[in-house]
Amino acid sequence: MSNGSPDKLKPALIGGVAAGLASSIPPISCLNCLCCALYIGGGFLAAYLYLKEAPPTAEAPLGDGAIVGALAGVVTAVIGGAVGIVIALAFGFGPEQMIEMMEGFGAELPPEARDAMLQSGGATIGAQLLNAMIAGVFAVIFSTLGGVLGAALRHKKAAPPAPPTAPPPPPTFEG
Amino acid sequence: MTLRRNGPYWLLTAGCFLWLAAVFFAAYARGQGLGGFGVLYGCFGSVCHQIPERSFSAFGAVLPVCHRCLGLYTGFTVGLLVFPYLHRWRAWLLGNPRWVLLFIAPMFVDVFLLPNTYLTRYLTGFSAAFPVALLAWGAAAQLFDQPHIFPRGEHDEQRVTR
Numbered sequence: 034m035s036n037g038s039p040d041k042l043k044p045a046l047i048g049g050v051a052a053g054l055a056s057s058i059p060p061i062s063c064l065n066c067l068c069c070a071l072y073i074g075g076g077f078l079a080a081y082l083y084l085k086e087a088p089p090t091a092e093a094p095l096g097d098g099a100i101v102g103a104l105a106g107v108v109t110a111v112i113g114g115a116v117g118i119v120i121a122l123a124f125g126f127g128p129e130q131m132i133e134m135m136e137g138f139g140a141e142l143p144p145e146a147r148d149a150m151l152q153s154g155g156a157t158i159g160a161q162l163l164n165a166m167i168a169g170v171f172a173v174i175f176s177t178l179g180g181v182l183g184a185a186l187r188h189k190k191a192a193p194p195a196p197p198t199a200p201p202p203p204p205t206f207e208g
Numbered sequence: 209m210t211l212r213r214n215g216p217y218w219l220l221t222a223g224c225f226l227w228l229a230a231v232f233f234a235a236y237a238r239g240q241g242l243g244g245f246g247v248l249y250g251c252f253g254s255v256c257h258q259i260p261e262r263s264f265s266a267f268g269a270v271l272p273v274c275h276r277c278l279g280l281y282t283g284f285t286v287g288l289l290v291f292p293y294l295h296r297w298r299a300w301l302l303g304n305p306r307w308v309l310l311f312i313a314p315m316f317v318d319v320f321l322l323p324n325t326y327l328t329r330y331l332t333g334f335s336a337a338f339p340v341a342l343l344a345w346g347a348a349a350q351l352f353d354q355p356h357i358f359p360r361g362e363h364d365e366q367r368v369t370r
Binding site for chain 1: 246250251254255256257276277280302303305306308309319333340343344346347348349350351353
């Protein structure tokens with residue numbers, strides 16, 4: 034862990050806002066079905082930006098990456114939830130539309146998942162809040178993992194310490 | 209970096225087992241006709257496409273996650289359980305963490321380039337998550353070494369040295 038390291042909040046905000054916006058806009062949000070690609074990507078981006086300004090270290094700052102990723106996940110959850118609620122209320126993009134869109138992509142939903150989506154209650158604020166909370170938990174978990182991955186891949190290795198040089202021989206006095 | 213099988217490690221491992229248990233319990237509950245499994249299917253539905261043709265079945269029901277997601281979850285869990293015994297490999301991978309890309313690359317090849325099967329989907333997912341478990345353990349170890357984040361407990365003597 035590095036002391037005097039760069040600010041964690043700014044990269045977390047950038048990564049979190051990017052992932053939050055992407056995961057709340059309906060067609061793009063389907064990318065989260067690919068192993069949470071957007072959540073992982075948000076954490077990865079945050080850690081990548083954070084380590085861009087961090088000094089080289091002997092070992093990869095995985096813990097710092099996890100913290101930045103988790104912060105980005107929290108921002109993703111807040112932004113994603115808020116924008117999702119606004120979109121749902123403004124355009125009425127509820128579960129029926131989501132199911133239609135997923136089936137349009139060729140996905141055949143299990144009846145239970147379909148029922149659960151439909152029972153989640155359309156575009157009511159309560160249902161949207163519940164969805165946002167569940168998505169928020171996933172966002173924090175996967176964004177933290179993305180941050181750890183970003184720290185591993187962006188890590189700048191410090192050069193090994195130079196071997197101690199032999200002191201110069203004492204001057205000889207002749208004559 | 210010194211890795212210990214201490215509180216955070218066991219917490220991480222327990223979380224992984226709970227996660228896997230939730231996957232299989234959802235299928236069990238659905239197969240047995242118990243109530244409440246729809247919620248679990250709905251939760252996993254937010255992170256997986258749940259296409260039945262691309263998912264394993266257990267207990268007479270389709271699992272709530274696809275082949276690749278199940279591979280990712282089991283790979284991560286197995287990684288956490290196995291890495292404490294792979295001393296050399298662990299030291300090498302923590303020293304050169306960019307090599308995790310070597311394990312993740314097959315999944316991208318499988319997704320975008322090859323006509324995949326259930327076996328390739330599961331195995332490439334497993335391979336991608338396996339080394340990430342070590343990185344997550346390393347992150348937990350680094351966080352645990354910061355006393356202001358996690359106060360050090362007295363029961364962390366079970367030590368795994370590199």
